Amino acid sequence: MPDSHFDRLWDTVTDGEVWDEKVRNRRKSGEVYVAEQTIAPITTSDGAIEGYVAIQSDVTERERLRDRIELVLKELDSLVFEIDIETGLVTRLGAVESFFDVDTDEIPTRRAFQETVVAPEDRDRFDAFIERLRSGESESEVLDFRTTADAGEIRWLRSHAHRESDRRILGLARDVTALKDRELALRQYKQAIESSKDLIAAVDEDFEYLFANEAYRQYHGVESPDIEGRSLRSVLGEEQFEEVEPFVSRALTGRPVQTEVTREHPSRGDRILDVRLFPLEDAEGAVRGVGASMRDVTADREREAAIERESEYRRIMSEVNQALVREDDIDDLAPQIVDIIGSSTPFSCTFIYPLASADPDVICARGENLDEGDVEAIHTRDYIETVFEAGVLRMDDVTEPPLAHHDAEKESHPGVAVALEYENERYGILTVHLPSGSEPTGDDIELLETIGDDVAYAIYHYTLQAEHRLFADIVERIDDPVMLQNRDGTFRVLNDAVAEFARKEKEALIGRDETAFMDEEAAGLIKNRKERVLETEEPQSYQVTPSFPDGRERTFSTTRYPYYDDGDLDGTIAICRDVTDLKNHQRQLRILDRVLRHNVNNNMNVVQGYAEMVEERADGEIAEYAGKIEANSERLLDIADKQRKITDFLSDLPPVETVDVERMLDGTTDRIRSEHPYAEISWQCPGGIHARGNMALKDAIGELLTNSIVHSDREDPVVSVTVSRTGATVTISVVDENEPIPQMERDILTGEVDITALHHGSGLGLWLVKLIVEHADGRLRFQENEPRGNIVRIELPRSTVT
Structure with missing residues (x-):
C-alpha cells in the first residue's frame, strides 16, 4: 500500500470515522490484487478509541471484469456510472471523458453527476428515476434525458439502470441523439401527413390499407383511425372500387398514375379529386404497395370554368359591340347579333323579334327546328306583354x-x-335558349340584359338617325327661313324659304350676308344679334322687320343659336318665322331645338363609343389620344347639358316674385349635400329675409355650390353661404377656399372681353347663374377670398312681405 494511501487511512480512522475504499496490494508472490477495505474504530463509552475492526474482501476478479466492460463500453461510446444507494456517492464512473471532457474525480456525488451530465430541464425526472431504484420501488429503469455536452450542444442519452444490490445502482447510458432526431422527423412527417388537407393513403398488393390520414378517413366516412388491414373495396364500395382498380393495378406494375375522379363528399356533394398514385418499393426495389395522394381541385376547376366562361362573355360582348358600331340599320344588325349569341358556348337557339317590322326577313332565328314562321307564332300578344312586364323573363323549360x-x-x-x-x-x-342540362346563371342573364340594352339603344339611335333625316327634309320643305351662317355673318347653308323671301337663287346668297336683300337698318340689327350670340354662346330671340328691294316689308320673329362644329363655336343658326303664324312658329322651334339636342348628345355619345373602342383595342399614343377624345367628349356633353339648361331657362322665363331666402337655402344646401356627402357645406341666414327673385334662383345657388365643390383641390371641400341685408339689397355670398376663378371668366361675365375666350363648362354654369340673377334685376359680383379662395355675391332687390 502506498504511504500516501496509508496516511489517509490512518487520518480517517484516528478521527473516529469509517474508512471504506478499494486498495491495490501485492501478495508475497508479487501478484497485485484489489481489495475492498472497511476499517471502523472501536470506542469506549466516553468516546475514546480503544481499537479497530477491519474487514477486507478480495474483489480482484470483479474489478478486472468491470475494467473489461468499461473498455468495451468506451469503445461503444457509452457512459457507465455506479451510485452508492446509502450515501448517494458516485462510486464508479466510466467513459465520462468521451462525453463531457471532465475528469472522473470531478463528479464525486449524484448531485454533481446530475449537474454535470443531466440538462437542467430533465434533472427532476432523473432524480425521480434514481429515487425509484434507491427506494426499491423498481429493480430496473429506463430513462431518456438530455445533456449539454461539447460546448453547449444538446444531446440525448438513454440510460438503463439496475439496482444491483442493497448498496449500489449500476447504470449505462448511451448516445441516442441520432435516434431521437429520426424519431422526431418521423413524428413530424406522420403529423404532417395526418394533418394534411390532402387525402393520403396506401394499400398493399392485396388492396388492403397500410394507412390513411384523417382527411382520407373523414372523406370516406371511416370513423375509426384504425384502418390498417381493411380492404379498399369495403371502404370505397363496389362502384368506386371498380373505377379505381385499373389505376391501382397499373401503379403496382411500377408506373406512376395521375387521373381525376369525381367522388361524393359526405356533406359537400360531388367533388373533383386530382389523384396521384405511386408505387411503394422495398429496399430491393420490389413494389409492395401503392401510395395515393388526392387533392380536392373542385374550386380550381370551377375557377377555370369561370375564367373560360368570362372569356367567352368578353368575346361575345366584343363582337356585339363591333356589330353595333359597324352597322346602322336593324335589318343588318339583328342577324349578326343572333349569330354571335347562338354560336357561342353558353347559348344555343337565338332569335330577335322586332315589333315595328312587318317584314318576315328581319325575324332572325338560329336553330334547326325553328323557322321564321315558328318564331313569329311564338310572339303572341300574351308572350310579348309577359316579357315586357318582366323586363327579363327566365323560362325553366321552353x-x-x-x-x-x-x-x-x-x-x-x-x-x-x-x-x-x-x-x-x-x-x-331577344330570346335565347340554353343547352339541355344547364341553367341560366346570374352572369348569363346580366350579359343578355346588357346586349338587350345595347341593341335597344342601337334601334333607338337608328330611329333618331331616321328622324334627323326627316327633320332635314322638314327644314328644307317648311316655309320658314332657316339658315346657317359663319362667324363673319355670311350664309353657309339656307333653305328655299330664305331664297324665296330674298327673291334670289340660293347659290347667289352663299358667302353673303343680309345686306344682299334687305335694308341696312334691319341688317345691322341682325348683325348685332349674331355678334351677341357669338359673344354669349347663348340663343337670342328677337323680332325684326326688314324692307325688301321690291318694297315688301315682313316682320319675323327670329331665334338664333350658336353653331358648333366638332365642339368649336363656328357660327350661328337662325330660324325665322312670320309672326302672323306664331303658334306654328313655336311648334317648329321646338322641333329644331330637339334636333339640335339630339345632334349634340347623340353624336358625342357615338364619338365616345368609338373612342372607348379604340382605347380598349389600341395601345401607346393611339390609346392615349382615344382617352383624350373620350374625356373631351364628356366635357362637351357637360357643356351641352349646361347649354340646355340655359336654353330652357330663356325659352320659358319664370316670373319674378318674392322668395323666402332662408327656406330656399335650406332646401338647396340639403340637395347639394346629398349629391356631395364628402363636402362640408354651412350656411347662415337671419330669419325673415325676402328678396325679389324667381324659382330658378335655387338652381343658381346650387350651381355656385357645385362649382366650388368640384373645382376644389381638397379631399374634403369646404364652402359656406352667408346672407346679409343692407338697405334695399339682399346679398347672398358663396365663399370657398379654392384657386381663384380665372380672370378671363370673370371678365367675360362682366362683359369686359369677347365671349370666344370661354371654352369650358364652369363658364357656362356661371353664365346660367348670371342670367338667372339678371332676370330678377340682380347683379353678380366676384371677389377673391383671403388668404385663399373666392367670394361670389348675388345682389337682389329686397322684398317686403306684409
Whole structure:
C-alpha cells in the first residue's frame, strides 16, 4: 500500500470515522490484487478509541471484469456510472471523458453527476428515476434525458439502470441523439401527413390499407383511425372500387398514375379529386404497395370554368359591340347579333323579334327546328306583354307550355327572353335558349340584359338617325327661313324659304350676308344679334322687320343659336318665322331645338363609343389620344347639358316674385349635400329675409355650390353661404377656399372681353347663374377670398312681405 494511501487511512480512522475504499496490494508472490477495505474504530463509552475492526474482501476478479466492460463500453461510446444507494456517492464512473471532457474525480456525488451530465430541464425526472431504484420501488429503469455536452450542444442519452444490490445502482447510458432526431422527423412527417388537407393513403398488393390520414378517413366516412388491414373495396364500395382498380393495378406494375375522379363528399356533394398514385418499393426495389395522394381541385376547376366562361362573355360582348358600331340599320344588325349569341358556348337557339317590322326577313332565328314562321307564332300578344312586364323573363323549360318554343319531343332546356326597350319605347324581344342540362346563371342573364340594352339603344339611335333625316327634309320643305351662317355673318347653308323671301337663287346668297336683300337698318340689327350670340354662346330671340328691294316689308320673329362644329363655336343658326303664324312658329322651334339636342348628345355619345373602342383595342399614343377624345367628349356633353339648361331657362322665363331666402337655402344646401356627402357645406341666414327673385334662383345657388365643390383641390371641400341685408339689397355670398376663378371668366361675365375666350363648362354654369340673377334685376359680383379662395355675391332687390 502506498504511504500516501496509508496516511489517509490512518487520518480517517484516528478521527473516529469509517474508512471504506478499494486498495491495490501485492501478495508475497508479487501478484497485485484489489481489495475492498472497511476499517471502523472501536470506542469506549466516553468516546475514546480503544481499537479497530477491519474487514477486507478480495474483489480482484470483479474489478478486472468491470475494467473489461468499461473498455468495451468506451469503445461503444457509452457512459457507465455506479451510485452508492446509502450515501448517494458516485462510486464508479466510466467513459465520462468521451462525453463531457471532465475528469472522473470531478463528479464525486449524484448531485454533481446530475449537474454535470443531466440538462437542467430533465434533472427532476432523473432524480425521480434514481429515487425509484434507491427506494426499491423498481429493480430496473429506463430513462431518456438530455445533456449539454461539447460546448453547449444538446444531446440525448438513454440510460438503463439496475439496482444491483442493497448498496449500489449500476447504470449505462448511451448516445441516442441520432435516434431521437429520426424519431422526431418521423413524428413530424406522420403529423404532417395526418394533418394534411390532402387525402393520403396506401394499400398493399392485396388492396388492403397500410394507412390513411384523417382527411382520407373523414372523406370516406371511416370513423375509426384504425384502418390498417381493411380492404379498399369495403371502404370505397363496389362502384368506386371498380373505377379505381385499373389505376391501382397499373401503379403496382411500377408506373406512376395521375387521373381525376369525381367522388361524393359526405356533406359537400360531388367533388373533383386530382389523384396521384405511386408505387411503394422495398429496399430491393420490389413494389409492395401503392401510395395515393388526392387533392380536392373542385374550386380550381370551377375557377377555370369561370375564367373560360368570362372569356367567352368578353368575346361575345366584343363582337356585339363591333356589330353595333359597324352597322346602322336593324335589318343588318339583328342577324349578326343572333349569330354571335347562338354560336357561342353558353347559348344555343337565338332569335330577335322586332315589333315595328312587318317584314318576315328581319325575324332572325338560329336553330334547326325553328323557322321564321315558328318564331313569329311564338310572339303572341300574351308572350310579348309577359316579357315586357318582366323586363327579363327566365323560362325553366321552353319545350313545355305555356312558353313552349319547341315541341315536346325536343329535349328539355331553359331559355331567357329580354325586352328591347329604351326610354319607355318598345322595340322588340331577344330570346335565347340554353343547352339541355344547364341553367341560366346570374352572369348569363346580366350579359343578355346588357346586349338587350345595347341593341335597344342601337334601334333607338337608328330611329333618331331616321328622324334627323326627316327633320332635314322638314327644314328644307317648311316655309320658314332657316339658315346657317359663319362667324363673319355670311350664309353657309339656307333653305328655299330664305331664297324665296330674298327673291334670289340660293347659290347667289352663299358667302353673303343680309345686306344682299334687305335694308341696312334691319341688317345691322341682325348683325348685332349674331355678334351677341357669338359673344354669349347663348340663343337670342328677337323680332325684326326688314324692307325688301321690291318694297315688301315682313316682320319675323327670329331665334338664333350658336353653331358648333366638332365642339368649336363656328357660327350661328337662325330660324325665322312670320309672326302672323306664331303658334306654328313655336311648334317648329321646338322641333329644331330637339334636333339640335339630339345632334349634340347623340353624336358625342357615338364619338365616345368609338373612342372607348379604340382605347380598349389600341395601345401607346393611339390609346392615349382615344382617352383624350373620350374625356373631351364628356366635357362637351357637360357643356351641352349646361347649354340646355340655359336654353330652357330663356325659352320659358319664370316670373319674378318674392322668395323666402332662408327656406330656399335650406332646401338647396340639403340637395347639394346629398349629391356631395364628402363636402362640408354651412350656411347662415337671419330669419325673415325676402328678396325679389324667381324659382330658378335655387338652381343658381346650387350651381355656385357645385362649382366650388368640384373645382376644389381638397379631399374634403369646404364652402359656406352667408346672407346679409343692407338697405334695399339682399346679398347672398358663396365663399370657398379654392384657386381663384380665372380672370378671363370673370371678365367675360362682366362683359369686359369677347365671349370666344370661354371654352369650358364652369363658364357656362356661371353664365346660367348670371342670367338667372339678371332676370330678377340682380347683379353678380366676384371677389377673391383671403388668404385663399373666392367670394361670389348675388345682389337682389329686397322684398317686403306684409
